[in-house]
Amino acid sequence: MSGSVFGVVRGSLSMLCYVVNTVFWCIPLYTIALVKLIVPVAWFRRICNRLLIAVSFSWIFCNNINQKIFSRTPIIATGLEGLDQKGWYLVVSNHQSWVDILVLQRVFYHRIPFLKFFLKKELIWVPVMGFAWWALDFPFMKRYSGAFLKKYPHLKGKDIEITKKACEKFSTMPVSVMNFLEGTRFTTGKHARQQSPYAHLLRPKAGGIAFVLASMGGSLKSIVNVTIAYPPGPKSFWDFVCGRISRIRVHVETIPITANLIGDYFEDEAFRNRFQVWVNDLWEAKEKQIQQLHGEYPLN
Numbered sequence: 073m074s075g076s077v078f079g080v081v082r083g084s085l086s087m088l089c090y091v092v093n094t095v096f097w098c099i100p101l102y103t104i105a106l107v108k109l110i111v112p113v114a115w116f117r118r119i120c121n122r123l124l125i126a127v128s129f130s131w132i133f134c135n136n137i138n139q140k141i142f143s144r145t146p147i148i149a150t151g152l153e154g155l156d157q158k159g160w161y162l163v164v165s166n167h168q169s170w171v172d173i174l175v176l177q178r179v180f181y182h183r184i185p186f187l188k189f190f191l192k193k194e195l196i197w198v199p200v201m202g203f204a205w206w207a208l209d210f211p212f213m214k215r216y217s218g219a220f221l222k223k224y225p226h227l228k229g230k231d232i233e234i235t236k237k238a239c240e241k242f243s244t245m246p247v248s249v250m251n252f253l254e255g256t257r258f259t260t261g262k263h264a265r266q267q268s269p270y271a272h273l274l275r276p277k278a279g280g281i282a283f284v285l286a287s288m289g290g291s292l293k294s295i296v297n298v299t300i301a302y303p304p305g306p307k308s309f310w311d312f313v314c315g316r317i318s319r320i321r322v323h324v325e326t327i328p329i330t331a332n333l334i335g336d337y338f339e340d341e342a343f344r345n346r347f348q349v350w351v352n353d354l355w356e357a358k359e360k361q362i363q364q365l366h367g368e369y370p371l372n
Contacts, residue, residue, distance in 0.1 A: 079314040079316060082313070082314055083142070083315070085142060086141075086142035086313040087313055090313075093135060094204075095200060097128075097131040097134070100127050101127050101128070101204055102204075104123050104124055104207075105120075105203075105206075105207030107120060108121075118245070121209075121244075124207060125208075132181055135174060135178075136178050136181065139178065142313060142315065143312050145315065145318070147175060147178060147319075149323075151325055151326070152179070152183060152324055155184050155296070155324075156184070157183060157184060157185060157246070159185070159293035159294075160288070160293050161247075161248045161249070161292065161296045162248075162249050162284055162292050162296070162329075163176070163180075163184070163187060163248050163250045163251070164252075164253055164297055164298065165253075165300060166253075166254060166272075166299060166300060167252035167254050168257065168258045168272075168301075168306040169257065169302065169306045169307060169308065169312075170257070170309040171302075171312045171317075171320075172257075172300055175300055176250070176300075179322055179324075185247050186208075186248065188209065188210050188211075188249060190211050190213050190250075190280065191211070191212050191213065192212070192213060193212045211237075236283075236287055239287035242288060243288065243291050248296070251280055253276035253277055253280075254276060258272070258273065270355065271359065272362040272363070272366075273362070275355075276354070278337070279337055279338070281351075282337035282344075282347050283338075285333055286337065293329075294326050294329055295326070295327040295329060296324060296325075296327075297325040297326075297327055297358075298324055299322065299324075299361045299365065300321075301320070301321045301365035302317060302320055303318075303321060303367060304366060305366075321365040323361055333350065335347070
């Protein structure tokens with residue numbers, strides 16, 4: 073019982089530190105972003121962008137200290153050799169828990185450029201963080217259903233246009249474009265509804281990364297393929313801050329971007345089929361890697 077109470081206290085203090093740290097660093101972040109918005113000078117805005125990234129790395133640094141003090145969960149990462157903080161990367165990963173984002177930020181801290189995610193447009197209204205994501209040029213995506221596009225066909229391709237504009241912004245300074253191919257966190261309910269052929273993964277979605285590769289293929293250095301595992305299985309964010317996760321294992325694989333990965337995914341059916349096969353093969357290998365990281369059978 074005392075251990076459980078201690079865990080709750082530790083988790084509560086950790087959560088408080090996350091909140092205080094976020095609010096603290098949002099003050100200079102908001103200030104720089106507003107100055108950048110007011111002064112429409114290209115070279116000045118580039119300086120502001122660098123300052124915004126520096127503030128973001130400071131926020132991550134403090135979050136990492138928080139984890140070392142409270143959760144104390146070791147992250148065992150392999151395959152980090154050869155990464156460059158001045159390169160352009162497309163980072164793809166499985167998505168098992170809200171903890172994934174903290175894990176990715178900790179593992180790649182000052183190893184690759186700051187991670188930028190494609191976010192649903194509705195997330196811009198998230199208190200505190202929504203404006204911070206906007207300030208950092210995170211692209212907000214508006215996704216339309218097939219039924220909606222039938223009713224309003226003039227909006228077809230609008231989400232692609234937004235993605236293209238975001239990618240143009242990313243070309244001015246090193247960036248790591250982050251994409252969870254599953255599009256959502258893994259849960260047993262989602263897994264059952266999808267009838268996913270994988271034991272530890274949801275079905276991957278290929279369109280998003282295909283478009284990023286087509287838009288930024290000339291700038292991107294390589295694909296950073298990340299596999300995250302929480303042996304013996306995924307845990308909640310609360311479990312993490314309370315120190316209830318014994319270890320997290322991460323495997324990183326760097327994949328070169330070759331000509332066969334770049335094409336018109338939405339108009340070229342032959343390319344789309346080839347690219348989907350490539351993504352499915354990537355996911356088959358990731359499923360096997362997760363089983364290895366869980367210790368379900370020995371590593372090669």
